[in-house]
Amino acid sequence: MPFKPSKLGIPKSDPPKPDIEALAASVDRVGKIQLLIVGLLTLALVAIPLYLWRRPRSEDNAPPIPRPVVADAVGETADAAAPTALDAGASGISLSEIAVLSCHDRGTRKTAPGDCDRLSSIETALAAAIVKKADCVPTSSAGGTIQYVADVGFARTRNKIAILAPRDGRTLKSAKLASACALAVKKELASTPLDIPHAHERYKIVVTANYAGR
Structure with missing residues (x-):
């Protein structure tokens, strides 16, 4: 089993x-x-x-970029053509191109000359005054150059347009003649209106006048 x-x-x-x-x-x-x-x-x-x-x-x-005092009008002035070299012909004087040496305001901030706006009306008046007063160098002079520096101060209450004739900017030997010419040009500019567009308080404008032998 x-x-x-x-x-x-x-x-x-x-x-x-x-x-x-x-x-x-x-x-x-x-x-x-x-x-x-x-x-x-x-x-x-x-x-x-x-x-x-x-x-x-x-x-x-x-930070916001500061705007010029009269920005809209300054743009038109900067774009305006600056007076070029002037040949007065019969007056026996020729002018170099006008340039801006400097422009600045109160304080330490500086502006490069190439960034300055142009005061076209004052530049034109300066050139015309120099030509008009060409006889400040008498016919007996041997001629030479005078560098005119217009110091324009919009914030000044007096002497708003000062005219200088620096020694290192001229070949005219007579310092007395150079001073007389600077004074004559200054008087001619005394009535120049300064209610014009500008971005800065002070400008220095330079032009060289070449007086032919008289």
Whole structure:
């Protein structure tokens, strides 16, 4: 008779049942994390472009550029052609081109001559006055050059246009003649109107007059 294994072995146990509550809690926790990540990404996508759009720019923080005293009118003056070299012909005098030596205001701030605006009406009046007073150098003179420097001070109450004849700017040997010519030109400019557009308080304008041998 064949041997049959006994059925009295280790009792079979039922497979463990899944913890439904723990599984549900785990799924709920993962879902919340995912929602939090999505929320953060959405916030970043909205906040970053908004910050870049509204952030202060360097030019917004730059100090304002001071405007000239009469900016609109000065633009027209600066664009106006400055008087060029003048040949008076019969009067025996010729003038170089007029240039601006300097322009400045009160304080330590300096402006380069090339950035100065031009006082065209005063430059024209200066050239005309020099030609008109050409006889300040008599016919007996051997001739030479005189450099005239017009010191224009709009803020001054007196002597608004001063005329100088610096020694190092002339070849005319007689200092007395040079001083007489400077005084004659100054008197001729005494009635020149100064209610003109200007960006600065003071200017120095220079021109050289060449007096032919008389």
